Amino acid sequence: MPRELITRAGRIVVKVGSSSLTGADGDLDLAAIDRLVGAIAARRAAGAQVVLVSSGAIAAGLNPLGLSRRPRDLATQQAAAAVGQGALVAAYTAAFADHGARVGQVLLTEMDVTRRSHYVNARRTLVRLLHLGVVPVVNENDSVATQEIRFGDNDRLAALVAHLVKADALVLLSDVDAVYDGPPTRPGARRIPVVASPADLEGIVVAGSGSSVGTGGMTTKLEAARIAAGAGIPAVVTSAALAGEVLAGEEVGTLFTAAPVRPRGRLLWLQHASDAKGQLVLDAGAVAAVVQRRTSLLPAGIVAVSGSFDEGDAVDVADEAGRVVGRGLVNYASTELPAMLGKSTRQLGEALGEHYRRVVIHRDDLALL
Numbered sequence: 001m002p003r004e005l006i007t008r009a010g011r012i013v014v015k016v017g018s019s020s021l022t023g024a025d026g027d028l029d030l031a032a033i034d035r036l037v038g039a040i041a042a043r044r045a046a047g048a049q050v051v052l053v054s055s056g057a058i059a060a061g062l063n064p065l066g067l068s069r070r071p072r073d074l075a076t077q078q079a080a081a082a083v084g085q086g087a088l089v090a091a092y093t094a095a096f097a098d099h100g101a102r103v104g105q106v107l108l109t110e111m112d113v114t115r116r117s118h119y120v121n122a123r124r125t126l127v128r129l130l131h132l133g134v135v136p137v138v139n140e141n142d143s144v145a146t147q148e149i150r151f152g153d154n155d156r157l158a159a160l161v162a163h164l165v166k167a168d169a170l171v172l173l174s175d176v177d178a179v180y181d182g183p184p185t186r187p188g189a190r191r192i193p194v195v196a197s198p199a200d201l202e203g204i205v206v207a208g209s210g211s212s213v214g215t216g217g218m219t220t221k222l223e224a225a226r227i228a229a230g231a232g233i234p235a236v237v238t239s240a241a242l243a244g245e246v247l248a249g250e251e252v253g254t255l256f257t258a259a260p261v262r263p264r265g266r267l268l269w270l271q272h273a274s275d276a277k278g279q280l281v282l283d284a285g286a287v288a289a290v291v292q293r294r295t296s297l298l299p300a301g302i303v304a305v306s307g308s309f310d311e312g313d314a315v316d317v318a319d320e321a322g323r324v325v326g327r328g329l330v331n332y333a334s335t336e337l338p339a340m341l342g343k344s345t346r347q348l349g350e351a352l353g354e355h356y357r358r359v360v361i362h363r364d365d366l367a368l369l
């Protein structure tokens with residue numbers, strides 16, 4: 001009975017999209033929020049811990065600012081998010097209080113999941129909130145994220161949060177009750193009940209958002225389910241109206257089963273959450289060392305550096321034919337590396353000082369493809 005994957009889950013990440021939180025008039029739909037919170041509270045009463053990843057900040061900020069639709073420019077979107085996020089969290093605070101529960105707002109940027117110190121910190125805060133019996137309400141920190149560092153879609157953020165907190169299940173709630181084999185408005189579109197492997201999605205037509213406030217449509221939900229599956233976390237896509245049913249283990253929506261694997265910590269985040277700021281090209285010996293022998297990357301094996309990056313940024317690692325073999329967090333800036341290429345650690349230490357004996361990418365910070 002595959003839905004035991006959901007009923008047995010002790011820690012669940014629930015993501016809800018903008019289209020499920022705002023009414024036709026553009027105001028926050030407080031009745032919908034109450035229903036969602038009721039469903040989560042019931043599952044918490046049965047012993048589960050729940051992290052809520054909620055979109056809706058930008059949508060909730062439109063009416064108060066007299067905007068009739070989602071603005072195109074980033075600055076106005078960010079202003080709307082700053083206004084709307086407060087309203088959103090106020091609504092959740094009141095709704096959860098009716099069930100005797102507290103919420104804690106956690107706003108994340110891309111850097112929080114790619115930089116080691118931020119990652120560890122975000123994880124610690126979320127887990128501490130759960131242990132304190134609080135419901136973390138997570139969103140992207142829209143009002144400060146720039147175009148370059150934005151996730152832009154909370155489906156992917158939710159999958160990464162599920163991985164971060166080692167959740168047992170991910171529930172993606174939207175305005176459509178399941179994944180269909182074509183846009184659900186198309187006559188004859190059929191619900192896909194279970195996806196056990198990518199082959200089950202072959203030939204299906206996924207499109208963008210059907211609402212004026214949603215962003216990614218089904219595409220980003222499938223990507224999120226794929227990231228979760230890669231981390232061994234089953235996921236369900238269904239509608240917010242069916243939150244109670246899905247959390248009670250009823251056979252609604254589309255269930256993505258997952259192989260029981262859990263890749264190591266941050267590496268999954270590194271692969272999916274970061275944009276590479278540059279590229280390091282390795283000679284054949286260095287490729288063999290990092291890929292086959294899983295060693296750290298030393299300056300001696302690097303033949304070329306491109307892009308502009310700082311210490312701690314994510315960079316791609318490629319072979320001399322240009323094939324990317326991994327992505328890692330680099331320990332030097334792009335301005336420092338060219339002078340170091342091909343040199344041994346000892347030569348660098350003697351020429352430039354002890355500080356330059358560091359590896360370029362530590363093996364724990366390198367996600368191989």
Ligand SMILES: Nc1ncnc2c1ncn2[C@@H]1O[C@H](COP(=O)(O)OP(=O)(O)O)[C@@H](O)[C@H]1O
Pocket residue numbers: 016017018019020055173174175176178179180181182183184204205206207208209210211213214215216217218219
């Ligand atoms: N194959 C498909 N199956 C189900 N929904 C689909 C499909 N292709 C596109 N969609 C659209 O995806 C929308 C959900 O995404 P979105 O509007 O971004 O939701 P949210 O704001 O909840 O994240 C649905 O309303 C639907 O119109």
Ligand SMILES: N[C@@H](CCC(=O)OP(=O)(O)O)C(=O)O
Pocket residue numbers: 016017018019054055056057058059081139140142152153154155213214215216217
């Ligand atoms: N962080 C943004 C939401 C981004 C997003 O993914 O929206 P959605 O497609 O409605 O889940 C906000 O709060 O407005």
